[in-house]
Amino acid sequence: MNPTEKNSASSSPSDQFLSQVLSCVRFRYDHAVIRQELLDHIEDRKDNYMEEGVKDGEAEILAVSCMGDARELGEALNREHSPLLGWIWRISGWAASICVFLAVVLTILPLGHMMLSPFINSADNIPRDQIVYSQKMEERVQIDDRVIILRKVVFTQTDRNADTGTLHILWDNYEKRLHFSGWGFTLSDCRFTDQSGREYLFSGGYSSAGPLSRCSTELDGFPKGAETLYIDYDRYHRQFHIEIPLLPPGSGTGPISGTNLPGGDAS
Amino acid sequence: MQLDKGLIGGSTVLMVLSLLKEKDCYGYEIIRLLEQRSDSTFEFKEGSLYPVLHRMENSGYVTSYMHTADSGKQRRYYRITGKGQEQLAEERRQWDIFSRSVNKVIRGEACGLV
Amino acid sequence: MNRKKALIRNLALTAGCTLLIYTVSGFFFVPESAFRVSERSSHYGPSEIVCVGDAGSAQYFFGSFENYISLTEIKRYYLPVLWTIGNQYLGHRRDLSQALDPQYSSHVLSDGLSSAGAGRRVIVYGYVNDPSVTLLELNYGDGHVLRLDLPDPDGGSSAQSLQRRVLLPGDAAAAAALPSDNGVFFLFCFIQPPDSSAVMYYRWLRGLSSDQTLLYEYSPQTGVTIPPPDSSS
Numbered sequence: 001m002n003p004t005e006k007n008s009a010s011s012s013p014s015d016q017f018l019s020q021v022l023s024c025v026r027f028r029y030d031h032a033v034i035r036q037e038l039l040d041h042i043e044d045r046k047d048n049y050m051e052e053g054v055k056d057g058e059a060e061i062l063a064v065s066c067m068g069d070a071r072e073l074g075e076a077l078n079r080e081h082s083p084l085l086g087w088i089w090r091i092s093g094w095a096a097s098i099c100v101f102l103a104v105v106l107t108i109l110p111l112g113h114m115m116l117s118p119f120i121n122s123a124d125n126i127p128r129d130q131i132v133y134s135q136k137m138e139e140r141v142q143i144d145d146r147v148i149i150l151r152k153v154v155f156t157q158t159d160r161n162a163d164t165g166t167l168h169i170l171w172d173n174y175e176k177r178l179h180f181s182g183w184g185f186t187l188s189d190c191r192f193t194d195q196s197g198r199e200y201l202f203s204g205g206y207s208s209a210g211p212l213s214r215c216s217t218e219l220d221g222f223p224k225g226a227e228t229l230y231i232d233y234d235r236y237h238r239q240f241h242i243e244i245p246l247l248p249p250g251s252g253t254g255p256i257s258g259t260n261l262p263g264g265d266a267s
Numbered sequence: 268m269q270l271d272k273g274l275i276g277g278s279t280v281l282m283v284l285s286l287l288k289e290k291d292c293y294g295y296e297i298i299r300l301l302e303q304r305s306d307s308t309f310e311f312k313e314g315s316l317y318p319v320l321h322r323m324e325n326s327g328y329v330t331s332y333m334h335t336a337d338s339g340k341q342r343r344y345y346r347i348t349g350k351g352q353e354q355l356a357e358e359r360r361q362w363d364i365f366s367r368s369v370n371k372v373i374r375g376e377a378c379g380l381v
Numbered sequence: 382m383n384r385k386k387a388l389i390r391n392l393a394l395t396a397g398c399t400l401l402i403y404t405v406s407g408f409f410f411v412p413e414s415a416f417r418v419s420e421r422s423s424h425y426g427p428s429e430i431v432c433v434g435d436a437g438s439a440q441y442f443f444g445s446f447e448n449y450i451s452l453t454e455i456k457r458y459y460l461p462v463l464w465t466i467g468n469q470y471l472g473h474r475r476d477l478s479q480a481l482d483p484q485y486s487s488h489v490l491s492d493g494l495s496s497a498g499a500g501r502r503v504i505v506y507g508y509v510n511d512p513s514v515t516l517l518e519l520n521y522g523d524g525h526v527l528r529l530d531l532p533d534p535d536g537g538s539s540a541q542s543l544q545r546r547v548l549l550p551g552d553a554a555a556a557a558a559l560p561s562d563n564g565v566f567f568l569f570c571f572i573q574p575p576d577s578s579a580v581m582y583y584r585w586l587r588g589l590s591s592d593q594t595l596l597y598e599y600s601p602q603t604g605v606t607i608p609p610p611d612s613s614s
Contacts (some may be wrong), residue, residue, distance in 0.1 A: 021314075037294060037317065037343050044295040045313065068312025076318035080325055089384050092391035099398035102460075106406040144421050175422060181407030181415075181466060182422025190292075235470065236425050236446070324383050 016043050017064045027083040029090065034077060042067065079267025125216070126168055130156035132224065133248055138198070141240040143233070145176045146185060153244060155224065167222040167229070174212045187217045190233045194226040204251075224248055276346035276371050279364055280328075284347060284355040287329060296321060309373060329356050384524060408463040411454040416442040419466045426451075431566050432559055433546045436502070439467060443506055445563055447510055450476050452506065475510040475563070479605055480511035481588050481597045487573075487581075501573045503582055508564040514588035519556070519569050521583035531565050541556050 011019075018038055022031050042063045049059035067073065105202035134154040143149050150171045173185055184207055193198045200219040207215035231242040286292060286300050297320075298313050323329045328351030336342045347355070398534060402408065409415040420426035428444025428451060442453045454467035470585075473484045487503040488527040505519060547557040547568060558567045569586075581601070588597040598606045 007378075022509075034317075038314065040293075040340070040342055041295045041298075041313065041317075046336075066312070067314035073314040073318070076315065077321065079320040080318055085384055085388070089388045089391070092388050092395065096391035096394040096398075097403075099395045103398035103401050106402050106408055106463075110407070144424050146422070146424070177418070177421075181409075182418045183466075185422075185424075236449075238424050325385070327383050327386070330383065 013061050013064045014039060017067065017070050017192075020070035021074040021077065023082055024071060025028075025078045027078075027081045027086040029086060030081045034081070038067070070185075092144070106234040124241070126154055126156060130158060130165075132157050132160070132165060135247060137244065139242055139244065141242060143240060146173055147176065148173045148185070148240075150242065150244070153229065153246065154223070155248070162224075164221045164223050167200075167219045167226075169217045169229075170217070171215050171217070172212060173207075173215065184213060186215070187233075189235055190231050192219055193230045193232070194223065195228045195230075196226075278358075278362065279316075280323065281355070281358040283316075283319065283323070283348045284328065284351055284358070287345055288346040288352065288355060291334075291346045293334075293336060293344050295342070296336075297345075323351070326350070326354075408458055408465055409455075410462055410464070412440045413442075415455045415464045415466050416444075416453050418419045419455070419469055420444070420471075421450075422468065423471060425449075425471050431561055431563075432505070432557065432568060434557075434568060434570060435546055435548050436570070440464075441504065443568065445561070445566075446472075447549060448477075449473060450475055450484065450507065452504065453483070454488075475508060476514055477510055480514065481507070481509060481586065481599050481605055483507040483567075484597055485582050487600065496574070500590055503569075503571055505569040505586065506567065507584060508561075508566055510564045511588070512598070513590050515591045516589040516593075517558075517567055517569075518587045518589065519557075520585050520587075521553055521571055522573055525571070527556050527569055527571065529558055529567060529569070531558050531567065532560050 018035050021038065022035060025034060026029060042060070044258060045063035045066055046056075046059045048061055050056065054062065134152060134153045136152050137150055139150040148171060150169065152170040154168040154170065155165055156168065169187065171187070175182065186202075188202045188205075188206065190202070192198070192202070200222055203218050203220040205215065205217035207213045225248050226246055227248075229244040229246055231244070232239075233240050280303060283297060286297055292300065294316055295313075298316060320329065320331075324345070326329055327348060329345045329347055331343050331345050333341055334344045388448070403410065409418070412433075416430070417427070418426060426444065426446045428446040431445050431450075432440055432443040434441035434443070439454050442455065444451045446455065449472040451469070451471045453469045453471075456467040457463070458465045458491045468486075468488060470484070470486050476482050483505050484507050485505040487501045487505065503521065509517070512533075515531050515553050517529040517531060519529075521527070548555065555571075556569045558565055558566070560566075569583075583601065585598055586600075587601045588593055590596050595608050598608055600606075
């Protein structure tokens with residue numbers, strides 16, 4: 001860069017000095033910072049001279065001459081502002097900003113949204129006054145990467161004198177892979193039977209999204225006095241078989257905790 | 268007085284770090300402190316302070332930040348880091364050894380009598 | 382913070398965020414990993430990839446698992462390097478007693494404007510189990526006919542990797558066939574324009590022998606027919 005390219009009539013001694021210094025600094029993205037710092041120094045020294053009574057123009061020339069040789073200073077600064085490191089640092093800054101932005105948009109925002117779902121307890125949707133009995137359990141099975149945990153069955157009836165009602169199965173599932181992608185799972189592909197061998201059809205249910213999915217499955221027309229529920233899954237070489245002993249009201253106390261509401265049919 | 272540049276160059280880092288250990292300073296402030304404390308023994312070409320400061324920042328001995336000075340203007344302040352404190356201690360140790368050795372050589376005859 | 386430390390911090394952030402996106406998000410950098418995750422989370426497979434159809438904005442993985450074939454769509458996400466799982470059609474049981482056993486699926490190509498979009502992409506695929514069929518013809522839309530010459534069932538390359546990439550161009554039709562251990566796999570892909578009053582998927586698919594005799598005809602409405610000896614195409 002030609003140090004005298006600026007019209008010397010219009011540029012001050014400081015400007016001339018600084019452009020000469022900067023002409024030796026190859027990494028131009030640091031020019032602004034270096035220029036400001038050196039200019040501040042020259043101004044402070046100039047103010048100092050003016051306090052001692054030196055006139056403005058002469059103070060500036062003196063201040064600039066105090067700084068030393070422009071070329072030497074420029075070379076020394078150039079050694080400390082390596083263009084290679086400078087460029088790598090700039091590019092890394094862009095890469096980091098892009099990646100952080102993507103990470104927030106693609107993972108943290110959706111994750112935050114999904115994390116809230118498990119706190120909505122699917123059991124809250126069961127009308128409390130229709131519950132005949134409910135029973136907690138902890139049955140676990142795994143297919144591929146998915147772990148299915150059955151937590152509770154709740155039997156409800158709209159008419160307590162009827163023989164059948166709705167059995168709600170409350171269960172969770174999660175996948176052991178790290179990816180929060182892929183398909184969800186319902187129990188709709190399972191076969192539900194009781195101890196008599198009669199089959200009951202999946203009549204509805206829902207599940208929440210997110211890494212831990214809280215789900216509920218309903219079977220209509222389920223007999224009140226059923227003693228065991230069998231759940232069978234057999235597709236594409238994956239299978240599981242779950243047996244859930246049921247304790248309808250009046251069948252006596254059992255080791256599994258449950259709430260038996262009064263007023264039920266004595267069996 | 269114009270001292271041999273080698274001496275000044277070698278101990279610049281030591282002196283600047285000692286000043287920064289006491290308080291954060293900006294470039295011009297450091298020059299003024301050096302002038303005052305050394306009774307104007309050291310008269311740098313003032314600009315040559317900045318490559319030193321930038322090198323120290325690259326090495327991690329100091330960090331810099333913008334701050335409003337007493338005069339009301341914005342200046343770039345430098346602050347010593349932990350690594351800088353260690354470097355300062357090391358340079359002081361070396362300086363003590365160096366100056367004692369030089370003294371021993373200069374006053375060689377007197378040493379024998381002490 | 383000095384520049385070196387900032388650089389290391391930036392690199393760590395880049396690496397960490399990339400790792401986070403790679404493992405946790407629902408997006409994939411490689412379509413095949415999306416396909417594998419899609420299969421495994423549906424508790425199907427693992428399939429052998431018979432063919433990959435490349436349609437630019439989506440890739441279609443045609444898989445064979447025991448006696449089932451499947452089609453999985455892996456779509457591009459907004460960024461050019463990200464893929465996400467699209468639609469999946471799993472586990473059509475292959476009927477080995479049928480000479481011609483096509484599966485078909487279609488989906489709307491959205492143009493962001495109407496529900497009919499920019500038309501429907503229709504994919505017809507399956508296996509030919511009769512080695513005497515050497516030519517397939519597909520009639521769709523307003524009478525367009527696609528022709529596909531079938532390779533020999535023991536095409537020689539069946540022992541090697543069977544994953545083939547077939548280009549499914551956006552506005553034209555494409556057809557491809559590969560020999561495989563399961564017979565000859567065929568694939569037709571075409572676009573039905575949005576306002577086409579033509580039949581929903583396709584009209585018929587015919588299998589012909591080397592001397593142009595019509596051996597089998599299949600239509601989505603009626604299934605497989607084996608034409609009587611004196612019928613001509």
